[in-house]
Amino acid sequence: MSEAGTASGGAVSAASSSRRGHLDGIGPPLLILVVVLIAWEAAVRLMDVPPWLLPAPSKVALRFVRTQDLLYHTGLTLLEAGAGFAIAAVLGVALSAGIANSRFLERGLFPYVIVSNAVPIIAIVPLLNIWLGFGITTKIVIAAIITFFPIVTNTTRGLKSADERILDLMHSINATGAQVFFKVQLPSALPFIFAGFRIAASLSLVGAVVAEFYGADRGLGYLVITAATQLKTDLLFVAIIALAAIGVTTFWLFGFLERRALHGQAETDRRR
Amino acid sequence: MQTAAAARATVPPCISLRGVSVAFEARGRRVQALSDATLDITEGEFVALLGPTGCGKSTLLRVISDLLRPTDGVLLVRGQPAADARRRNDFGFVFQEAALLPWRTALANIRLPLEVVGYDDAKRNDRCGELLASMGLANFGNSFPSELSGGMKQRVAIARALSWNPSILLMDEPFSALDEITKNQLQDELLRIWEREQKTIVFVTHNISEAVYLADRVVVMSAHPGRIHQVIDVALPRRRGPEIRDTIEFIEQVRLVRAALLQS
Numbered sequence: 001m002s003e004a005g006t007a008s009g010g011a012v013s014a015a016s017s018s019r020r021g022h023l024d025g026i027g028p029p030l031l032i033l034v035v036v037l038i039a040w041e042a043a044v045r046l047m048d049v050p051p052w053l054l055p056a057p058s059k060v061a062l063r064f065v066r067t068q069d070l071l072y073h074t075g076l077t078l079l080e081a082g083a084g085f086a087i088a089a090v091l092g093v094a095l096s097a098g099i100a101n102s103r104f105l106e107r108g109l110f111p112y113v114i115v116s117n118a119v120p121i122i123a124i125v126p127l128l129n130i131w132l133g134f135g136i137t138t139k140i141v142i143a144a145i146i147t148f149f150p151i152v153t154n155t156t157r158g159l160k161s162a163d164e165r166i167l168d169l170m171h172s173i174n175a176t177g178a179q180v181f182f183k184v185q186l187p188s189a190l191p192f193i194f195a196g197f198r199i200a201a202s203l204s205l206v207g208a209v210v211a212e213f214y215g216a217d218r219g220l221g222y223l224v225i226t227a228a229t230q231l232k233t234d235l236l237f238v239a240i241i242a243l244a245a246i247g248v249t250t251f252w253l254f255g256f257l258e259r260r261a262l263h264g265q266a267e268t269d270r271r272r
Numbered sequence: 273m274q275t276a277a278a279a280r281a282t283v284p285p286c287i288s289l290r291g292v293s294v295a296f297e298a299r300g301r302r303v304q305a306l307s308d309a310t311l312d313i314t315e316g317e318f319v320a321l322l323g324p325t326g327c328g329k330s331t332l333l334r335v336i337s338d339l340l341r342p343t344d345g346v347l348l349v350r351g352q353p354a355a356d357a358r359r360r361n362d363f364g365f366v367f368q369e370a371a372l373l374p375w376r377t378a379l380a381n382i383r384l385p386l387e388v389v390g391y392d393d394a395k396r397n398d399r400c401g402e403l404l405a406s407m408g409l410a411n412f413g414n415s416f417p418s419e420l421s422g423g424m425k426q427r428v429a430i431a432r433a434l435s436w437n438p439s440i441l442l443m444d445e446p447f448s449a450l451d452e453i454t455k456n457q458l459q460d461e462l463l464r465i466w467e468r469e470q471k472t473i474v475f476v477t478h479n480i481s482e483a484v485y486l487a488d489r490v491v492v493m494s495a496h497p498g499r500i501h502q503v504i505d506v507a508l509p510r511r512r513g514p515e516i517r518d519t520i521e522f523i524e525q526v527r528l529v530r531a532a533l534l535q536s
Contacts, residue, residue, distance in 0.1 A: 165371040172337050172363045173436070175388045183384065187375050262375070
């Protein structure tokens with residue numbers, strides 16, 4: 001259909017061409033997915049691949065439907081990642097405000113921010129298990145630690161990207177620190193902050209799952225580990241698909257929020 | 273007509289510099305950005321600071337507006353420290369690039385200082401609308417900077433600097449990035465604003481004819497270290513318009529200033 005539209009030439013209305021553009025967006029990847037799934041299903045059946053090695057898509061789909069507590073595990077991992085992310089976002093933006101406005105804080109704190117990124121997160125999980133136990137707290141803290149770095153570096157860079165001359169202008173009319181921050185620095189930083197948030201969102205999921213590997217009786221990370229040790233490969237696929245779904249959804253959600261926030265900024269100013 | 277020099281003697285200076293120096297450390301070396309600058313600027317005067325890059329023109333503007341403390345010398349604004357004038361919001365700034373906030377509309381950019389200086393909430397938008405109209409941008413209040421031409425952006429920046437009606441305008445090469453036609457238009461508009469609102473203007477430029485066309489006095493500066501070389505009274509009548517650009521008198525003034533600049 002898309003081919004026909006192109007071939008018929010220029011007489012395409014704006015509305016129909018934008019609709020075609022939308023189909024162009026999801027059409028090709030959907031088509032490829034269907035082809036891959038059919039080939040996969042056929043290959044597994046024709047070559048009689050054992051299900052522990054590679055389960056057929058139909059088998060995975062069946063397991064997907066039959067895993068009753070999938071939503072529970074997914075929700076829990078999402079909660080851990082989300083809470084960790086939220087903590088890191090609040091603390092990270094606050095810390096960045098300090099770093100961007102104080103030479104002392106920048107010099108004093110930045111090395112530790114870098115250290116927090118340099119230590120492999122996996123090495124910290126056992127320590128936190130000793131301190132905080134095997135409950136949800138450890139997972140949240142790990143998710144927060146792993147997301148902290150991209151949030152702080154991006155936000156700091158964004159806050160410092162504010163136009164020097166406008167800062168001069170603000171100082172020449174005695175703007176308060178809060179006025180400079182909220183009217184100039186923070187809006188200048190928004191695109192950077194959202195870039196950081198997007199990276200952090202997927203990392204928070206990594207943090208939560210890794211923490212679950214080390215001792216948990218629930219969550220998608222737990223599901224992955226048990227499925228693997230019991231060679232329930234179809235369940236393993238189910239858990240991976242759930243994780244991928246969360247990842248894609250959050251990525252999309254942040255893109256949406258970013259557009260709303262950056263657009264909304266302009267809108268409020270227009271209305272005021 | 274009273275001569276400019278006689279007028280200066282009777283009126284106390286708006287801005288007074290006595291031996292003002294600015295030095296800072298850069299990579300372990302002491303750089304003298306401004307050396308021993310002495311100058312009086314009269315209330316309502318239009319002064320151009322002219323000189324090559326590195327002569328301390330912009331440094332001088334930052335010192336006057338109390339964004340930079342002089343390392344030596346005395347700077348008074350209306351007989352008081354510059355910090356007092358800054359606290360009274362006496363200084364309006366215009367920069368080489370318009371330096372507008374891209375996420376704010378033209379109107380909201382002009383409003384920014386009003387939000388800071390505590391201008392009456394109800395009157396803000398009216399004031400901004402008036403300014404836009406006076407700059408010939410009445411229909412562009414809702415446009416974002418990305419939708420405006422260079423000249424229009426600079427008009428918005430000037431309106432922003434005028435918004436809370438500061439008595440002193442500090443302009444740092446405001447027209448140097450504009451094309452010749454737009455530049456001449458804005459020069460004339462600036463002169464009209466200055467004549468109407470009787471502000472004191474300190475105008476940094478590296479364009480000789482611009483300095484002569486606009487200013488009562490041209491302060492010729494030289495570089496390394498930045499210092500005031502010579503102050504030249506512009507012997508041209510006021511209410512200047514484009515027609516004077518080709519007069520013998522104008523060309524003679526430009527020649528005088530150029531000669532001073534070459535000596536520096």
